[in-house]
Amino acid sequence: MKGDDYILLIDKNSPLPIYHQIEEYIKDRIEKGELKPGNVLPSEREYSQLFQVSRMTIRQAINKLVNDGYLYRKKGSGTFVAEKKFEQALQGLTSFTEDMKARGLTPSSKLLHFEIIPASPQVAATLQVAENTPVYEMKRIRLADEIPMALETCYISANLVKGLTEEIVSHSIYRYIEEKLQLEIGEATQIIESSLANETETELLKIKKGSPILLIERCTFLTNGTPFEIVRSSYRADRYKFISHLKR
Amino acid sequence: MKGDDYILLIDKNSPLPIYHQIEEYIKDRIEKGELKPGNVLPSEREYSQLFQVSRMTIRQAINKLVNDGYLYRKKGSGTFVAEKKFEQALQGLTSFTEDMKARGLTPSSKLLHFEIIPASPQVAATLQVAENTPVYEMKRIRLADEIPMALETCYISANLVKGLTEEIVSHSIYRYIEEKLQLEIGEATQIIESSLANETETELLKIKKGSPILLIERCTFLTNGTPFEIVRSSYRADRYKFISHLKR
DNA sequence: AAAGTATAGTTGTCTATACCTATTTACAGG
DNA sequence: CCTGTAAATAGGTATAGACAACTATACTTT
Numbered sequence: 001m002k003g004d005d006y007i008l009l010i011d012k013n014s015p016l017p018i019y020h021q022i023e024e025y026i027k028d029r030i031e032k033g034e035l036k037p038g039n040v041l042p043s044e045r046e047y048s049q050l051f052q053v054s055r056m057t058i059r060q061a062i063n064k065l066v067n068d069g070y071l072y073r074k075k076g077s078g079t080f081v082a083e084k085k086f087e088q089a090l091q092g093l094t095s096f097t098e099d100m101k102a103r104g105l106t107p108s109s110k111l112l113h114f115e116i117i118p119a120s121p122q123v124a125a126t127l128q129v130a131e132n133t134p135v136y137e138m139k140r141i142r143l144a145d146e147i148p149m150a151l152e153t154c155y156i157s158a159n160l161v162k163g164l165t166e167e168i169v170s171h172s173i174y175r176y177i178e179e180k181l182q183l184e185i186g187e188a189t190q191i192i193e194s195s196l197a198n199e200t201e202t203e204l205l206k207i208k209k210g211s212p213i214l215l216i217e218r219c220t221f222l223t224n225g226t227p228f229e230i231v232r233s234s235y236r237a238d239r240y241k242f243i244s245h246l247k248r
Numbered sequence: 249m250k251g252d253d254y255i256l257l258i259d260k261n262s263p264l265p266i267y268h269q270i271e272e273y274i275k276d277r278i279e280k281g282e283l284k285p286g287n288v289l290p291s292e293r294e295y296s297q298l299f300q301v302s303r304m305t306i307r308q309a310i311n312k313l314v315n316d317g318y319l320y321r322k323k324g325s326g327t328f329v330a331e332k333k334f335e336q337a338l339q340g341l342t343s344f345t346e347d348m349k350a351r352g353l354t355p356s357s358k359l360l361h362f363e364i365i366p367a368s369p370q371v372a373a374t375l376q377v378a379e380n381t382p383v384y385e386m387k388r389i390r391l392a393d394e395i396p397m398a399l400e401t402c403y404i405s406a407n408l409v410k411g412l413t414e415e416i417v418s419h420s421i422y423r424y425i426e427e428k429l430q431l432e433i434g435e436a437t438q439i440i441e442s443s444l445a446n447e448t449e450t451e452l453l454k455i456k457k458g459s460p461i462l463l464i465e466r467c468t469f470l471t472n473g474t475p476f477e478i479v480r481s482s483y484r485a486d487r488y489k490f491i492s493h494l495k496r
Numbered sequence: 497a498a499a500g501t502a503t504a505g506t507t508g509t510c511t512a513t514a515c516c517t518a519t520t521t522a523c524a525g526g
Numbered sequence: 527c528c529t530g531t532a533a534a535t536a537g538g539t540a541t542a543g544a545c546a547a548c549t550a551t552a553c554t555t556t
Contacts, residue, residue, distance in 0.1 A: 017509060037473060043536060054511045059537090067315070069435065072471050075537050076518030083376075083473025093494040128331075187317065188494045194442035194462040194485035212460055214442040223320045225285060225331025237442035244492050246341040246436045265539060291506060302541045307507090323507050324548030 010051055018053055022061035030070060030081055040078040041071065069245075093188050093220070095174055096142050096150070096233075105144035109152075113139040114166050116158055123155050126219055127227050134158040138169060141204055142233075148205045149239055155230040177228075186223035192216050192242060201234050212237035258299055266301055270309035278318060278329055288326040289319065341436050341468070343422055344390050344398070344481075353392035357400075361387040362414050364406055371403050374467055375475050382406040386417060389452055390481075396453045397487055403478040425476075434471035440464050440490060449482050460485035 010021040029035045041047075044062065048055040062079060065071045073079045100107035118132035127135065135155050142150040156164065161177055168176045177183050197211045214235040221227050235242075258269040277283045289295075292310065296303040310327060313319045321327045348355035366380035375383065383403050390398040404412065409425055416424045425431050445459045462483040469475050483490075 019509080045536085054513090056512090057510060060509085072434070072473070073537060074519080076535080077520075078536060080472065082471075083469070083475075093496040185496045186320075187496060190492045190494065192440055192462070192490040192492065193488075194460040194483075196460050210458065212442040212444050214440070221331070223330075224328065225320070235442075240441075242440040244438045244440065244494075246438065246492075247434070267539075293506085302543090304542085305540060308539085321507065322549085324505085325550075326506060 010053075012053075018051075019057050019060040019064075022047070022051060022053075022058065023064050026061065026065060027070060035081045037081050037083045039081045041080065043078065093185070095172070096152070097172065100144045100149075103144075106146075108143045108146070109170075110141040110143070111138065111166065111170060112141065113137070114169060119155070123230060126230055127155065127157050129157055129159070136161070136164055144239075147239065148236070150233045150235040151201055151204055152231060152233045154232075157228050160226065160228045183228070184223040186221050186225070188218050188220040190216055190218045194237075195234075197234075205234070205236050207236055207238070214240060214242060216242065258301075260301075266299075267305050267308040267312075270295070270299060270301075270306065271312050274309065274313060275318060283329050285329050285331045287329045289328065291326065341433070343420070344400070345420065348392045348397075351392075354394075356391045356394070357418075358389040358391070359386065359414060359418060360389065361385070362417060367403075371478060374478055375403065375405050377405060377407070384409070384412055392487075395487065396484070398481045398483040399449055399452055400479060400481045402480075405476050408474065408476050431476070432471040434469045434473070436466050436468040438464055438466045442485075443482075445482075453482070453484050455484055455486070462488060462490060464490065 009025055010018060012018060014021065026035070026041070035041065041062075042050065044055050044058045047058045051058070062071060062073075066073060066079075069082055071079055072082050094102070096109070097107045115137055116134050117137050119127065119129060119135045121131055123135060124131045124133060127133075129135075135158050138154050140152045140154070141148055142152055156173075158164070160183075161173075161181065164173070164176070174185060178185060193215045195213045195215050197205065197207055197209060197213050199209075201207070201213060202209045202211070214237050216231075216233045216235065218229075218231045218233075219227050220229040220231070257273055258266060260266060262269065274283070274289070283289065289310075290298065292303050292306045295306045299306070310319060310321075314321060314327075317330055319327055320330050342350070344357070345355045363385055364382050365385050367375065367377060367383045369379055371383060372379045372381060375381075377383075383406050386402050386404075388400045388402070389396055390400055404421075406412070408431075409421075409429065412421070412424070422433060426433060441463045443461045443463050445453065445455055445457060445461050447457075449455070449461060450457045450459070462485050464479075464481045464483065466477075466479045466481075467475050468477040468479070
């Protein structure tokens with residue numbers, strides 16, 4: 001196809017920013033295999049002419065892809081496609097549901113408990129609210145392909161996340177927070193440790209006493225840095241491994 | 249102080265980019281407490297006038313700080329200081345040494361084993377080299393404040409990381425790779441699981457049989473996506489918790 | 497008092513250009 | 527054949543300006 005035809009792939013009048021469209025275009029070419037790991041990309045100036053946009057706009061698109069690990073730059077040499085990441089889908093902050101789906105399993109859960117309680121000193125400190133401030137407490141068994149995978153206890157600031165119901169909890173809490181309440185979920189801190197199954201875990205996860213357990217405590221923050229959620233999970237070690245990516 | 253004096257804080261003739269100097273200046277003000285969490289920053293245009301640089305340069309500085317979690321933006325409203333992160337020092341890809349220091353402990357290690365061996369099928373696959381390609385294999389006991397903390401087995405591509413010696417290993421492998429070999433370490437994939445101590449671990453870590461163990465397998469990549477290192481660590485669960493940060 | 501409206505100020509996007517440094521390539525000279 | 531140099535080309539930094547989208551506030555109208 002002729003050079004001019006490339007500009008049909010982006011729409012300058014779209015509400016989507018041009019840099020975002022270009023970002024998707026490049027990501028597409030990588031995922032389709034038209035750009036293979038190690039391949040050099042067209043230079044920024046070439047792209048600039050190709051799409052008839054300024055070089056800075058191209059750079060904005062490429063910057064994002066470099067940050068996300070799809071590309072890497074070599075000054076004086078060019079921009080290249082990075083090797084495929086081990087588990088592209090599993091990186092970043094995901095819910096149990098997203099996590100299981102990415103592993104090819106069907107997630108479900110059984111709600112054991114749901115109420116509003118006054119925050120304990122420890123929970124209050126982590127959520128940065130006063131003691132006895134109302135928080136939601138809920139316990140769930142998390143299953144994958146109908147097999148118990150984890151036991152989860154969750155605390156959420158009731159003053160921040162208002163109007164939570166059993167109905168919403170059984171669907172997606174995150175979607176409710178982001179779409180209905182218009183709060184922006186940012187990052188999370190996790191503490192991961194190894195332990196042995198206690199009575200409750202032995203019973204509910206249907207494993208032997210003394211089996212290894214992967215304990216994960218997550219505190220999730222909004223983009224403005226306010227913590228809104230604590231999740232304490234006990235995963236069966238025989239069925240679950242935690243995968244993470246680190247940047248230097 | 250008068251407005252003009254601010255421009256003394258940045259040096260336009262410095263080899264350090266202006267945006268980087270401004271980045272450091274803002275980070276400094278946050279760390280000194282002159283800018284507190286929740287505070288709004290001067291607008292981009294104000295900074296632009298203050299430092300007598302273009303607004304895009306200011307944006308480049310602020311973008312980095314937003315990415316690193318120091319600041320967050322609100323369209324139409326302003327840029328704000330984020331809440332302090334839980335464990336600023338511990339995020340990202342760190343060595344055992346860096347990790348322990350950040351926790352206020354004194355790291356040391358005992359080399360048990362160091363040799364070049366042909367890559368096993370599994371190691372070869374992960375390091376993306378042919379089977380029987382030479383790789384370094386080393387085993388170490390990692391101690392913190394003289395107490396055994398973890399048992400570590402490490403495989404490194406010998407064709408990629410040349411000239412490794414016991415001497416270098418006992419200091420810093422990462423520094424050798426980055427400074428002497430001029431290779432750029434990028435990111436890592438980690439698999440974390442919970443297990444029970446086996447014979448060797450029981451003995452070398454001085455713990456009881458059946459104690460919980462945190463198993464961490466890390467594969468580390470260069471920025472161009474080439475894997476160069478596999479590290480398998482067994483941490484004492486009673487002394488070590490793994491902390492990580494996730495972005496949405 | 498409530499609702500709507502203008503306005504000023506903010507970040508977000510985009511352009512066009514310039515000059516820098518690092519790398520690669522081609523070529524001339526030994 | 528090797529070496530050094532120059533030219534071409536890559537990404538890196540920086541400028542100045544424009545308009546869009548959004549927010550908070552003050553003001554006006556109902």
